[in-house]
Amino acid sequence: MTVPRRVPCKGIQRQPGGIRYVSTGLDKMTIEQLIENTEKDFMSRNLATPRLDAEVLLASFLKKDRTWLYTHPGQDVSAREMDGFSFWVARRQKGEPVAYIIGRKEFWSLDFAVDPRVLIPRPDTEVLVEEVIKVLGSGRASRPEILDLGTGSGAIAVALAHECPHARITATDISRKALAVSAGNAERHGVASRITFLEGNLLDPVMGKFDVIVSNPPYIDSGDYARLSAEVRNFEPREALLAGEQGMDFYSAIIPQAACRLKPGGWLLLEIGDSQKENLNRLFQQSDAYQDLAFRKDYAGRWRVVKAKIREEESG
């Protein structure tokens, strides 16, 4: 593949807010030039992944995929398109996450609609989905009842509904706005008829018992929250992340409550932060309602999941 020549880009003017692509009617740039200019600008603002951001934004703006960008580096982008794209660039310059700008995030190889009403699903959470599928084992083929607490975008609930075609899923969230997004994602993936969305505090709105209770609850302590990147703090919902001074508030509530809502042989699975393993271990030992406690790391080598099975005498 030939590398396109770098030519001075007459179409760009620097303005106080950042790059502004000017539509003069004469100006145009190639795909490659526009990516390089945007990447340089993002780099100068210390954004962590400038090239990737530039490519993902441009591909989405042009309603193409990134492969198309690589195979059409010399294609012109019109002044009108550059003008529209400049508004997306300006949002990224202010630190807004790419997923909110393009309105999408891939999770479990599925495309989820996301906006500031919900936390952007993280790839780390996929190991939680993997562990749920493991504990369901051959039960996947039957009709497992699964509860997802704090469903947010619906990433976990929709991924599980997609993976387990006979599962019935209940998904809760305290945020009505988040539930509007998750319900939309269930529709989008054709699993809405198998997921019941309920608004309320943790297990409060839920009836009945479940084979699996899964949750990626808020688990950031107040100190760590202050140290999160501005990109997260300024744009993602605080109530999706913060969990009191020690980051343990939700685990302390979920572990005992879930014990009363698991069927015999049922499992509780929770996403955790890397430094929370010992605290979680202590909480489960204190509860005495569970057995077969196990922890799992994510693919970056950080502790990410805890799972435990209900004791027979607890669930009877």
Ligand SMILES: C[S@@+](CC[C@H](N)C(=O)[O-])C[C@H]1O[C@@H](n2cnc3c(N)ncnc32)[C@H](O)[C@@H]1O
């Ligand atoms: C870390 S986010 C997880 C979102 C999604 N499950 C995921 O993995 O991407 C936590 C979610 O819990 C919800 N939440 C916070 N407090 C809650 C509560 N008391 N009861 C139910 N949901 C709650 C938040 O609104 C948010 O959607």
